[in-house]
Amino acid sequence: MKIVADLHTHTVASGHAYGTIWEMARRSSELGLELVAITDHGPAMPGGTHRYYFGNLPILPTVIEGVSLLRGVEANILDAEGTLDVPARYLANLDWVAAGLHSDCIEPGSVEENTAAVVATIKSGLVDVIVHPGNPRFPIDHRVFVGAASEAGVAIEINNASLTLPHRRGSDGNCNIIARLAAELGVAISLGSDAHSPWQLAVLDSAISLAKEAGVTENQVLNTSTDKIRHFLSARRGQRNT
Numbered sequence: 399m400k401i402v403a404d405l406h407t408h409t410v411a412s413g414h415a416y417g418t419i420w421e422m423a424r425r426s427s428e429l430g431l432e433l434v435a436i437t438d439h440g441p442a443m444p445g446g447t448h449r450y451y452f453g454n455l456p457i458l459p460t461v462i463e464g465v466s467l468l469r470g471v472e473a474n475i476l477d478a479e480g481t482l483d484v485p486a487r488y489l490a491n492l493d494w495v496a497a498g499l500h501s502d503c504i505e506p507g508s509v510e511e512n513t514a515a516v517v518a519t520i521k522s523g524l525v526d527v528i529v530h531p532g533n534p535r536f537p538i539d540h541r542v543f544v545g546a547a548s549e550a551g552v553a554i555e556i557n558n559a560s561l562t563l564p565h566r567r568g569s570d571g572n573c574n575i576i577a578r579l580a581a582e583l584g585v586a587i588s589l590g591s592d593a594h595s596p597w598q599l600a601v602l603d604s605a606i607s608l609a610k611e612a613g614v615t616e617n618q619v620l621n622t623s624t625d626k627i628r629h630f631l632s633a634r635r636g637q638r639n640t
Contacts, residue, residue: 399610403433403621404600406472406496406529406555406590411438413445415594423462425596433624434599435468435494437529437590442474442483442503453488466624470494472529474503478511480518482525489524493631496555496590498529499536506535513538517546526634527588530557532572540572544579551633553620554580559592561604570608577612586630587614589621 407422408415417425419436426434436455439446455469470492473482482489482497489495497519499512506512516538519525531543531554547554556577560569580587587609593599602621609619620627 399606399616399619399622401431401589401600401602401606401621402624403431403435403627404591404593404602405435405468405494405527405588405621405627406437406557407434407593407599408438408472409436411447411451412594413439413443413447417596419458419467420462421596422593422599423465423467425599426465427463429600431465431600433466433468433627435470437470437472437494437496440471440473440483442476443500444502449484449488452484452492456491468494470496473497473525475499475515475519476504478507478514478518480515480520480522482519482522486524494527495525496527496529497525498531499533501535509537509539512536513542516543520546520550520552523550525552526631527553527555529555529590530560530566530569530592531555532557532560532569532576533566534568534572535566540575540579544576544583544585547580548583548585551586553586553588553630555588555590556605556609557590557592558602558605561608573608574612577609577614581613581615581618584618586620587618589619
């Protein structure tokens with residue numbers, strides 16, 4: 399599986415990452431990537447940046463160091479209604495909107511409560527991808543979640559860091575179930591390194607292996623083609639603007 403894009407990365411603006419946008423783009427170029435999504439944490443994350451940061455992202459060029467740049471966010475889901483910590487007027491001007499559950503921003507609830515929060519976020523029409531949904535701190539109804547993503551045309555992430563780092567230990571089983579359901583329904587899959595430094599960019603081996611094992615086809619994986627990513631986002635823009 400040839401990977402041309404990393405769709406989940408962080409810069410110093412996230413408050414706990416270690417590269418600038420320029421450094422992330424330059425390292426992406428060195429690695430032979432064609433595209434990188436900058437998805438800094440929303441302002442509810444401790445140490446995160448102000449919402450104005452996301453409002454101003456459109457001033458950045460769409461190509462840096464020869465690498466296409468998706469100006470994005472990893473927004474935080476704040477409640478069971480799917481409220482996000484970045485206003486919709488800012489999200490509308492971003493290229494790539496990811497959202498996820500983080501224990502610093504919302505208390506883990508029951509399976510029903512966590513599922514309701516994620517499904518409401520999907521149905522809001524504001525997001526393109528749900529990130530690290532296999533996090534065992536936030537158990538969800540996998541089938542309900544994948545079904546909602548399929549119906550709304552929202553991508554599901556397989557997060558490499560969840561499979562390799564201790565803070566989300568136990569994600570692999572959940573991610574495998576989610577990936578198998580996504581394979582059944584043909585849901586778009588986004589692979590994310592969740593890189594918090596230039597040296598973690600495009601580290602996706604565990605996510606790729608899990609996807610293949612679960613029966614996810616290369617055609618489902620957005621990271622294999624910039625044309626595929628742009629086609630997906632074109633469809634999402636239509637959804638996000640309605």
